[in-house]
Amino acid sequence: MEFSHALNRKKFGSEENLGNVLNDVESMSLLTDWVKNEKLVFHMKQVGHLMKAYAIFKGYDAETQHMWYLSGLLHDADWDQWPDHHCRKIIEELEARKIDPRIIKAIASHGPRYFGVDPTTEMDKMLYAFDELSGFVHAYSIMRPQGYEEMEVKGVKKRLKDKAFAAQVSREDIADASERAGISVDELIEFVVKNQLRK
C-alpha cells in the first residue's frame, strides 16, 4: 500500500462550522483560480453533479443536496497545482474558510488507500463510489461513436473487465467503494450512466 498521500489525521474541520458552505459563485471561483486543466474541472463538475443527483434521488433537502454537490465539485481542486499535496491542500483551504466539517471529511476520505481516511457517512461513501466510476464511464463515452446515447450497463462492465481500457482507473477501488456503500457495481453504473453530466 502506498501512503505517500496519507493525511495522518482523523478529524476534519470544526463542529462550529456546521452549515457553512460556499455558494455557487464562491465555489466556481475557487475552481477557476486553482484549476487550469479543463478536463479536471469537468471531472469535478461531473462528480458534483452525480452527488447532487444522488442526494435528490434520496429525497434530501436543498441544503444537503448542495453539500453533496460541493464535496464532489471540490474533491480534486488541488490536484492540478499541488499533486504532491492532494488532498491536504484543499482540506486546509476549506478549514481556513470555516466550511462545514462534513464536506471536508467527505473530501478527505475520497481515496482511503491513498489518504488513509475511511469513508464513514453516506456522503463520504458515495463520493468515493462516484469518483472513479464517473471518470471511467466518461472515458467509455469518448471511445463510443454515439457517446452516451444508448449506453448500457453491460457495455461498461465489459470495459471494466478489459484491463487495458482506461488502465489508470482502479478496478480495485471501484469494487471496494461498491462494497463499502453497500450498492452493487451494476447499480452504481446504472446511476452514473443515467445521471452523468454530459458536457
Ligand SMILES: [Fe+2]
Ligand atoms: Fe482525488
Ligand SMILES: [Fe+2]
Ligand atoms: Fe476525482
